[in-house]
Amino acid sequence: MKCFCQEEMELISINNIPYFSCKKCGYLRKNSILNKVDEKKRYDLHICDEGYKKYMYKVYDSIKKYVSGKCLDYGCGKIHLLSDILNENGYQSDYYDLYYYDHKITNKYDTIILIEVFEHILEIDRLMLDLKHLLNENGKIIIMTKKKEYPLDKFWYLRDATHVSFVDDKTMKYLAKISDLALTLESGYYVFSKV
16 A cells, blocks of 8 residues: 555554554554444544633644634534634634534635544545645644654554544655645644645
């Protein structure tokens, strides 16, 4: 199987689970994924309690210096809390989720935000190109996902059955290159800018 960087990926096993691994760009992808019914059952278990609300306000504080104009909270889940926070803070924000708010996105945005969404996407290269087409001139895509940690057999992000894509800085640099976007590396998140 070829990676989006055009390198042949190697089939490896981590904790008896098969993955495709790319030595060139560092991308790691699960070989088998949950079906859509089982995946949604997992997402339905998510609870929006006070701890989650505090977390999302903290996320907003960490990314707000990059947020501008009209926003899209992409992959918001069943509770579009970040979109609500953005609206509270004077931004106009829409939200989208494949399972809970699946609709054709027809608007263009200045800021598209994916908080703990990227690891759930199997074809991250295709998603980046799709999102780029939704950006206004000088728009930004902000992605928060957990960077790969070694040794991989101890990397807790692999344990979630709904997580299928795992990246590091090198992976994201390749994605920026093939998407023709500028990349800013921040602590805990990545900012892709339309140039």
